Amino acid sequence: MRRHVTAYGFLSLALVVFAIFSWWPIVRGIVLSFQQVNFVTSPDWVGWENFERLFADPLFVVAWRNTLFFTILALVIGFGVPFLTAVVLNELRHAKGYFRLLVYLPVMLPPVVTALLWKWFYDPGPGLFNSVLRGLGLPTSQWLDSSSTSMISLVLVITWANMGSATLIYLAALQTIPGELYEAADLDGAGILKKVWHVTIPQTKFVILMLLLLQVVATMQIFTEPFVMTGGGPEESTVTVLLLLYRYAFYYNDFGTASALSLILFGALAVFSFLYLKITRKADA
Amino acid sequence: MRTLTRGTGKLYWAVLTITLVLFTAAFLLPLVWVLLGAFKPPAELAQQPPTILPRTWEPGAYVNAWNYMDLGRFFLNTFVVAIGAWAVQMAVIVPAAYALSKLRPIFGNVIMGLMLATLMLPATALLVPVYLTLTDLDLLNNPAGIWFPAAANALNVYLLKRFFDQIPEELLEAARIDGANAWTTLVRIILPISRPILAVVSIFAVVAAWKDFIWPLLVFPDPAKQTLSVALQRFAPDTPINLLLAGLVLASLPMVALFLAFQRHILAGLTAGGVKG
Numbered sequence: 001m002r003r004h005v006t007a008y009g010f011l012s013l014a015l016v017v018f019a020i021f022s023w024w025p026i027v028r029g030i031v032l033s034f035q036q037v038n039f040v041t042s043p044d045w046v047g048w049e050n051f052e053r054l055f056a057d058p059l060f061v062v063a064w065r066n067t068l069f070f071t072i073l074a075l076v077i078g079f080g081v082p083f084l085t086a087v088v089l090n091e092l093r094h095a096k097g098y099f100r101l102l103v104y105l106p107v108m109l110p111p112v113v114t115a116l117l118w119k120w121f122y123d124p125g126p127g128l129f130n131s132v133l134r135g136l137g138l139p140t141s142q143w144l145d146s147s148s149t150s151m152i153s154l155v156l157v158i159t160w161a162n163m164g165s166a167t168l169i170y171l172a173a174l175q176t177i178p179g180e181l182y183e184a185a186d187l188d189g190a191g192i193l194k195k196v197w198h199v200t201i202p203q204t205k206f207v208i209l210m211l212l213l214l215q216v217v218a219t220m221q222i223f224t225e226p227f228v229m230t231g232g233g234p235e236e237s238t239v240t241v242l243l244l245l246y247r248y249a250f251y252y253n254d255f256g257t258a259s260a261l262s263l264i265l266f267g268a269l270a271v272f273s274f275l276y277l278k279i280t281r282k283a284d285a
Numbered sequence: 286m287r288t289l290t291r292g293t294g295k296l297y298w299a300v301l302t303i304t305l306v307l308f309t310a311a312f313l314l315p316l317v318w319v320l321l322g323a324f325k326p327p328a329e330l331a332q333q334p335p336t337i338l339p340r341t342w343e344p345g346a347y348v349n350a351w352n353y354m355d356l357g358r359f360f361l362n363t364f365v366v367a368i369g370a371w372a373v374q375m376a377v378i379v380p381a382a383y384a385l386s387k388l389r390p391i392f393g394n395v396i397m398g399l400m401l402a403t404l405m406l407p408a409t410a411l412l413v414p415v416y417l418t419l420t421d422l423d424l425l426n427n428p429a430g431i432w433f434p435a436a437a438n439a440l441n442v443y444l445l446k447r448f449f450d451q452i453p454e455e456l457l458e459a460a461r462i463d464g465a466n467a468w469t470t471l472v473r474i475i476l477p478i479s480r481p482i483l484a485v486v487s488i489f490a491v492v493a494a495w496k497d498f499i500w501p502l503l504v505f506p507d508p509a510k511q512t513l514s515v516a517l518q519r520f521a522p523d524t525p526i527n528l529l530l531a532g533l534v535l536a537s538l539p540m541v542a543l544f545l546a547f548q549r550h551i552l553a554g555l556t557a558g559g560v561k562g
Binding site for chain 2: 010011013014020021022023026028037089091101105109113116120125128131134160174179195196217220221223245246249255258259262265266269274277
């Protein structure tokens with residue numbers, strides 16, 4: 001009995017903090033989705049009205065389309081790069097510390113700093129990228145200023161900023177692959193690509209899957225980069241779900257509709273988060 | 286150890302050289318470009334093609350940026366937010382993980398399960414309800430509005446608990462026979478053994494607080510209370526470009542210094558169970 005009392009004493013602060021800032025907000029978020037909230041009168045129940053307002057908003061479709069496009073682009077560009085980088089780095093026996101330091105350096109920069117820096121690099125006039133392209137005699141780009149390249153420009157920023165973590169996690173996984181597997185492959189006369197396909201990838205598939213799920217969950221919630229770099233433009237080409245949520249909550253003070261949108265986003269991501277938790281906990285056991 | 290390839294033939298040196306060049310160009314040169322850019326006057330920054338080294342060095346930009354944006358204030362605010370976030374999180378999660386791991390109270394598993402269930406939620410799903418809760422508690426424009434929500438970190442509770450689980454019971458038994466109570470056992474036995482995991486969790490807590498943007502954006506409507514990220518974003522549209530660049534460099538320095546100082550801990554922490562930087 002005394003043991004339980006002591007234990008709950010140690011747990012009490014965490015229980016209070018989780019209750020107020022985690023568990024209760026989860027319930028409140030669901031409740032809010034079906035309410036109209038203003039800070040003057042008490043909230044009214046409005047049934048599915050918030051969801052109907054969202055579905056009627058042309059930006060709702062635009063935001064989801066943009067977010068999915070962003071997620072897919074980020075997978076196509078950003079997902080293979082850290083893996084390939086790690087495979088190459090794992091072969092190199094010189095300057096190891098230098099490579100690790102450099103690839104992780106951008107991860108340490110505050111995202112707002114990275115976003116503002118890249119906005120300056122992307123400047124179609126004297127910006128770094130167009131200057132380099134001009135110097136090489138290559139065609140330049142409008143980058144963030146054109147609705148056809150704005151999204152890919154954002155993907156490049158987040159790939160640069162975040163690939164350090166993924167690269168180093170892969171690198172750690174690659175180092176656990178037993179050398180005998182490669183030796184056996186050598187005896188079978190396998191080339192480099194065959195070894196990557198038959199040894200490297202199967203041996204790291206758990207880490208690959210884990211990072212894939214994490215990346216989907218993170219990119220679907222992209223906010224800072226479009227908020228700082230484009231504000232959703234040009235022509236709403238970078239309005240993401242979270243940017244729309246922010247507008248509903250903090251421009252229109254419509255917290256009910258913003259909550260309804262959170263609930264939809266949660267539903268969309270629940271599958272990925274659930275799989276992620278299942279896989280990581282299984283790997284722990 | 287055997288890897289994909291072996292030997293240090295011509296191909297190896299070619300790949301090494303290409304990788305060195307690519308890495309330096311991709312990760313180091315942009316940062317050098319910014320460092321140098323802050324020394325150039327705005328007119329020089331607007332010219333095409335750009336100068337590589339500043340034609341006129343204006344080292345005053347760093348000082349001017351500091352004064353123009355009142356960066357001292359925002360450094361202090363960010364520092365308070367980050368250190369407080371670390372202290373509160375430690376005070377919340379260390380005793381909780383200890384209780385769940387070693388004291389094993391009734392319903393302990395249910396509580397751990399309820400905590401882990403919060404990880405299912407995308408971090409931003411709670412944006413609106415937590416914001417409203419902070420409004421109710423009158424915690425807007427107060428660093429505590431960042432500290433306490435950040436302390437509800439189920440992943441770190443889990444990481445600590447998993448580490449504590451591996452500490453042998455015999456050690457605790459010995460302490461108990463010596464008359465140690467639960468608190469002294471935590472302070473004298475558990476914490477010293479757990480220094481590696483505590484270092485990792487601490488560094489990541491500070492880094493996450495320093496890098497965060499969306500929460501400080503919501504919690505600090507009052508410009509005087511804002512953190513560096515929020516303030517820089519607010520100043521960006523109407524600050525001379527050289528001063529903005531200097532400000533961006535200055536705001537990054539503490540994190541770069543932290544990285545250089547604790548590189549080993551940080552890189553080890555990455556693989557400690559999905560702690561994402």
